[in-house]
Amino acid sequence: MARVKYKLLLPFIVCSFASMGNEVSLTPVNTMAPTASDEEAIIRHWRQPEINREFWDISVLPQAFIDVKPAPRSDGLAVGELGVDGGKKANILALADELAKKQHGNFDSLLIHHKGKLLFESYYLRGRVDLSHPQSSVTKAYTGMLLGRAIQLGYLSMDDLGKPVAGFLNKLDASKFVDGAKQITLHQALTMTTGLRISDATRKSMMENPPLVKGQKEIQFLFENSAPITPESQSFYYDIGPQLIMQVLEAVIPGNIETFIETELLGQLNITNFHWKTAPSGLPESIWRSSLTSRDMIKMGILAANKGKWKDKQIINRDFMTRSTSKLITTGDEEIFGDGKDVSNQGYGYYWWSSDLQYKDKKYASVSAQGGGGIYIILIEELDLIIAITAHHVDHATQQIVAERILPAFIN
Template sequence: MMKIHPTLYFLLTLTLLSSVTWLHGEQPSNGLAPEVPGLNLKDKLYQLEAKLPDLEKAFISVSPADKQDGLVVGLLGKDGGDRAAIEAYANELAAPAKDEKVGQVDSLLIGYRGKLIFESYYRRGRANFPHYQMSITKSYTALAIGRAIQMGLLKMEDLDKPAIGFLKELDATKLVAGADTITLAQAMQMSSGIRLGDKRANELMKDPAKLKGQGEIQTYLQHSAPIPPMPREFKYQEPDTAIAMQVLHAAAPGGAEEFIKNELLGRMSITQYHWEPAISGLPKSAAGSSILSRDMLKFGQLILNKGKWQGQQLIPEAYLARATTPSQINERYGFFWWVEDFTVGGKTYHSLQGRGAGGQFILMFPELDLVAVVTSHNKGMGDTLQTLPQRILPAFVQK
């Protein structure tokens, strides 16, 4: 039998995706969404994702397949929602983008009252290909902290203690004034007060050996401007996320990577994923995970269910309440999760959001027990955050 080089096999199998048919209307329970054959999760998924050819036809299903992946599935319309309205929106997403920089949606999934009732893939979207996640990786990091609290590795009161107290390898004598006042909660609210100019930060990155392990935080807190007292300005930056991951790593037996794998993702049957390492050697916390769209929906359902997954309390309800409540620093930001209100049809709906540049979103609407997941590859955030609520909320409002 003739042997085919693995790279050639990968390219050939990608071309088979052109045979994907347009699945419109009610689908059988075994309807198959488009996949990438022979996917190796150890590959550099971000680079591979950029090379995926666009689907010739979208996959649109109002009856997602039961994959035994921890999600309960249902039927759009029968289990809630205006089927015609959602299908119309899905068809618009499938149309060629009017602007090459926006409108590049790869998937849209909708969960309602605990069931996945709508699943669609466009362009680079594949059911088995973990989509690269930018800043929404921060949101997953916050959930990992919550899981550590649920397990007793951290306590709720630890959120308001100085973060450096957990990092025993730091040389406190070399840290800038005020470094010992930064709490874990403040770091997750992007209010650490760490300030490194771009030039100085670039210089420090040229010596990666000093950034391994807790050397990362040592560097930030040794070369920052002095940390001012609270209240501090909100600044969306990587050092704050790194503090959270470092605290998790210090608290979790076996370290952050194993903890995330076994105690957060593993508990939710999330196994088809990739999470890049940071320069410190720990998992990246600002961006760098790759997650399936269906697994993103699980995170949304976990939060809507107040930290419970399949009857087990994975994350404390009190922690999630605080994580999704705005701080005094930013009225739209909690612990690496965004909050926003939308007015649709003369009524205001509260939303909780995970956001990633390029267009990875988890949008939750607690009042309706509704969660929507979107992945995209836009040049910027796109317009989904504003347009999606206007299109899907009316479909689930009881008339």
């Protein structure tokens, strides 16, 4: 049976929801997922001054692409059909209609993977199936996963997570460290509890003088110029941490760290359409400035949900991945990214956030990698659900949307 793509008759569908329950009327059209032009294909970050381009130079799609039966693309993702292999089609299409109309902000893509299959794929505005999208702070989760890969390959051990960062770096002068810096562990770097506090003026001097932070000088600079580290300062503080992890990786793995990223993490998932910028230290960025396609974000979500396993191969150490997606720290509900009335109990693991998403009287535990602009990989284990979202807006309620609109589509 030939595959058929569909375009929504949006006004009619809204009416049909009320009159026909979950039945949705669609009109077939001969269209494929939107792809990037040659000029757009080189735009993979929010700003790229080196080529005088920025994300906003990508043209806006003339209409949203919404697919309830995603195409197989020889990328390692199994595909299915929304409403046949799971999920309530009407619920998701109603949300897709609203996203297409920008009722929830500037979404670029929404993909839903359920029970082993990609069931829904949609692109809006500046989203493209073959264009790697800026990941912002989702990059932190990838940095942590690199460390988990190094542990799986034997370059580090789980016991090493409790050891000081400085012990892995042989070009540091500990005699110049502020009090407490010498004791900062990998675990503290992974949970954003290093206690390091850098003033704005000091941070500016780092940015304006790249030679100060080349190689391990970056860590020397941070450990010298932080305010003194105290038990009080070693609380959760969303700032310094991933840089320390990238430096340790550079020190312990054989060969080139860029090659390690390409072959030992992303390459294991057949991810080739990506970009990862270089930080002022000369190492790959660890906090932001990576880019992946939305389908490849789903793969990273599968890897995390499967405790580090892809297909039949353990890519990331299982214990490390389990710890990464666990709530190791309770961060409180005062500042929840993309929050709302049904989002609560926020916590943090190893660069993965956790929160409870409530529908009616039941709460569902979620884990997510989150990035500025509204970038998410969301895992909801109880429903076997993985959601990838790309966007480019500041104010949003994405987790609330998932709780209120996507959860009910997959709850029996």
